[in-house]
Amino acid sequence: MAQRTRSQQADRIRHLLETEGDAVHAKASSFHAQRGEAYDAADDLEALRTEARAIKEDAIDRLPDLIDTVKDTVEANGGTVYVADDAADANAYVADVVDTQTEEHGIVGDDDTPSVVKSKSMTTEEIDLNDALEAEGIEVTETDLGEWVLQVADDTPSHIVGPAMHLERVEIAELFNERFDPDEPLETAEELTQFARDYLADHIQEADVGITGANFVVADSGTITLVTNEGNARKCAVTPDTHVAIAGIEKLIPTLSDLEPFVDLIAKSATGQSIAQYVTMLSPPTDSPTLDFDDPEEPITAGDEAKTDRDFHLVLLDNGRMDMREDDQLRETLYCIRCGACSNSCVNFQSVGGHGFGGETYSGGIATGWEAGVHGQESAAEFNDLCTGCSRCVDACPVKIDIPWINTVVRDRINRSEDPAATDFLVDGLTPDMEDGGIDLGKRFFGNIGTVAKAASATAPVSNWLADADPVRGLLERTLGIDHRRDLPAFQRESLVDWFEKRGGNATSSRRAARANEADVDREVVLYPDVYTNYVDTDRGKAAVRTLEALGIPVQVPDLPESGRAALSQGMVATADRQASRLYAALAENLDAGRDIVVVEPSDLAAMHREYERLLPERSFERLRDNSYEICEYVYGLLENGADPSALSTGNGAEPVAYHSHCQQRTLDLEAPTVAVLERCGYAPETTSAECCGMAGSFGYKREYYELSVDVGERLAEQVAGAKTVVASGTSCGDQLEGLLERDVPHPIEVLAPGSRL
């Protein structure tokens, strides 16, 4: 499938925002909040996540052995295992099972069409099983209510766990009333559910074969685990005499005891329940008697050979998974337990749902890995840009998958697979990157923002006037995809580094710090001049310098290389890798001298603390991580160690401040120190519940995503609109809020700095 143009993508997103966004947002954000509460309430959550992760790592590592084991155990139990190479292979096998079963036992029910009832399974969606069976003349009925609604509506799942999440109750009622024409029109959720229950009960009773997925498969006992709330999976498995379970090979875990952490985690991460209603652990064929509703007078327990009456098939699907296992970057995807927590935690997903933020089958952040692995990179390319790398899914994932990294890597691969464009010359001069031509021009522009900013700063204010001119905005939109509705950053003629040098550099800073140093603190700081703090929002950099000096800390502001954050967000991994090495080299001597590295922009700190683990040698990564701090975190440390807050701009104890913490800062657990510092300094901070501002670096500038970015931003803006003072720690967050609220939104350090204007 060819990728959409910017304009087509913008239209599609606008349509989803209007038609499905509200329904998805209501449910996904509520699941997300409930997950947070469930995680907080569990006393051993981190240990569980760590254990679950380790089990998956081990299971995928020895997957071929586990496949051999489960073949042996299921066959010893009396069932059959079939390993299917791909979708066609799996579908043909299942169709064959249904045919054989109906030939041998006759067709249940009144007509002569073989019938199958199914419980919810994303894996069968992946292989389009229903279409394949129907093409063979087999009737298929979905029994999960959400899936059944989609089957009636001829629609596709918009969420891994809540497939009909994008539909409102009234839409479902309309659909049912039109399709089934009940005596009394259906209206309430209760009525709709009762109707579905009765309708589906008939189908389950007359089904020849029951098909389920499997959340986990225990290799050494041949146990299929099904996690559901409705009970339909139990009915599909227990009622007909033939049960087919279809599972990706990655669902195998070694032993029963390995199942425990997953049973404990999966409902918490999916919906915030402590445990799902039904955790069905079946080692088929089971002793439960089959139910023959065509023979109503025969006791169900009559056949004492019940066990031998049952037929069980486990279909294990490869469909690209063995290749994913060999791929160092995609392997982690196989640890996914399909709980949907990454979708629920994602602000972009909450606004557009899985029909926008999803590929052929899978949706949400982890879908990039799944789609690239099972359907190919093109399917991932459809939606991969909707992951902004905000990283809020990282805390949500029950098996600690680095979902943003998978998105970055796949973006990089997509970039490299695109043909060089004739207009590459437009950015070639400005972009000293490591990328081959062919990558989207806008991505290359934003990925090299440091170089762009340096050039724009050197020519400010002319560059700012020029950039604001209508013809230039038109050109920027057409070539780089920068939306004309977005205010562009105004570059400062004097950078932070120049300002610092001009006021006397290190010597001046040491003098000022010595004068203020009553607590006798013996630390020195290198303040990292990130691109925005250095060239655009120099005020927050100056505030950081003044604050540190007032607390007795001498500061240096050397001209340092970019962190690689901008390149990472555009999927330019090679460029980021080079920048990480350069920055580390430039900082090494300071680290050796025992200086602390303090960072204002949270996204740059997050690069050092998270992505650098993959870009630098382990010792370098740890050394930089252990000696670098977010500015307010560092101030908090100073105050805790005896520095006097009265040297700063303090409030009266009750001064309200609305504080929005940057998304990546939250993932580093660094929201709390800023809150604590504001409180220590006499303010009454109130934090926002919005996980991300929606701007996310370059994302909100892009023409195709502008409206989505504003949709997300407005939810945040509503939360803080009434506050007298609004502060935000990220450049993007501040820009987004300033645009929407039309007022100044400084960094918290600008409120705290001595002589603050606020």
Added chain:
Amino acid sequence: MTVDTVGRFERALEGLEVGFERVPAADASERIEMIVEEPAVGAPLPFEGVTLPESVTTEPTSADLEAARTGVTPVGFAIAEYGTVAVESTADGAEAISLYPDCHVAVVAESDVVPDLSAGFDRLADSFAAGQDSVVFATGRSATADMGDLVHGVHGPGDVDVIVVEDR
């Protein structure tokens, strides 16, 4: 089992809006009779001195199962922490009886109420070793939010009662 564990179980069930009764074995049959709405089907209870009341049909036909308002079954054990009962897939049809009727009455010996999921998995391992290797952890009432609001009693029972036999 300690009273604390049973108390914890009771609180968990309360949170799930599941009925809870604690009775001596001698009174269990009578209490079950009071709880069940007829028609009722059931699987035999393995607890010494406890039998199903006359009104509960064992070895039901599929027609009985379809018509039943209540299904009474024993459960292998229960997990206090989450209010979970472990329904075993046995040849007497406990799995289907606990699933098809509108109301499930689960009967458990007090000595089989274990404190937490971890202890539940220890019990599960024992069952598997003894050949009982198909078990459903059922917690609360069947539920869905797929129709726009939370509704109970979808494919499984919309009402659940748990009876703890205190001297067994």
